[in-house]
Amino acid sequence: MHPEQVSLEGKVAIVTGGGAGIGRGIAMGLAAFGARVAILELIPERATAAAAGIEAAGGTALALPTDVRDGEAVERGVAATCERFGGVDILVNNAGGVFAAPFLETNERGWDALHRANLKHIYHGCKSAGTRMVAQGRGGSIINVVSIEGVRAAPLYAAYAAAKAGAINFTQTLALELAPHGIRVNAIAPDVCDTEGLRSVMPAGQTPEGPQPMIPMNRAAQPSEIAGVAVFLASELASYVTGNTLHVDGGTHAAGGWYHHPKTGAYILGPPR
Numbered sequence: 001m002h003p004e005q006v007s008l009e010g011k012v013a014i015v016t017g018g019g020a021g022i023g024r025g026i027a028m029g030l031a032a033f034g035a036r037v038a039i040l041e042l043i044p045e046r047a048t049a050a051a052a053g054i055e056a057a058g059g060t061a062l063a064l065p066t067d068v069r070d071g072e073a074v075e076r077g078v079a080a081t082c083e084r085f086g087g088v089d090i091l092v093n094n095a096g097g098v099f100a101a102p103f104l105e106t107n108e109r110g111w112d113a114l115h116r117a118n119l120k121h122i123y124h125g126c127k128s129a130g131t132r133m134v135a136q137g138r139g140g141s142i143i144n145v146v147s148i149e150g151v152r153a154a155p156l157y158a159a160y161a162a163a164k165a166g167a168i169n170f171t172q173t174l175a176l177e178l179a180p181h182g183i184r185v186n187a188i189a190p191d192v193c194d195t196e197g198l199r200s201v202m203p204a205g206q207t208p209e210g211p212q213p214m215i216p217m218n219r220a221a222q223p224s225e226i227a228g229v230a231v232f233l234a235s236e237l238a239s240y241v242t243g244n245t246l247h248v249d250g251g252t253h254a255a256g257g258w259y260h261h262p263k264t265g266a267y268i269l270g271p272p273r
Contacts, residue, residue, distance in 0.1 A: 005237050014077070028224075042095070134181045145226075187245040
């Protein structure tokens, strides 16, 4: 082994939803290790700001305002990336969205909207970028950002959780189909992460910096911590890793319902009372 194996110099990456939160953290992380990064982001201002941040740090980035729920828009974004940078080596399907609703109050339109935002966009990205990776003949890495909700029950989030579970299974299946081409496919499953989106929905007076007793590490993740795993999966250090979902969640998945007692810090089974 040697340190150069983590380098992404000469690689081209596409990050969907790369304008904010985890996506922006991953885009910046890939760029920091040498990748040229195309940011496919729904909100143009976010795409431009994220690309500018990478450029200011000495990296190379391309802002491509894109609705990744639209297959033709994704195809245009991937084509523009390949035209600008000469191909694609890394695809990070990070875009997504969620809203809370009891299942019996969720109409078909809401169900379809969540599946377009959290599962179908992965189809678009993998089809467009994966086809080019195969044609290039130099392998590649596809990383799907999913959620811990894809492996546990999620009351009020049935459609979202089903989409994330589908993305996890799709990751495994696509890994087998693309393995003969040297293309690795893996997923990252975060839990609570300190992002703009999280801060916007937290109750007044609460912040992600506060204790998180449902997480064994007792704190929220930072986007850079998710990005570190993405860099690993994109690099040659992970050259024999495919078909896996890495839970970057501070131990939540392993805990399986054990919590920190808010007063004693001892583990208890079930939420504190």
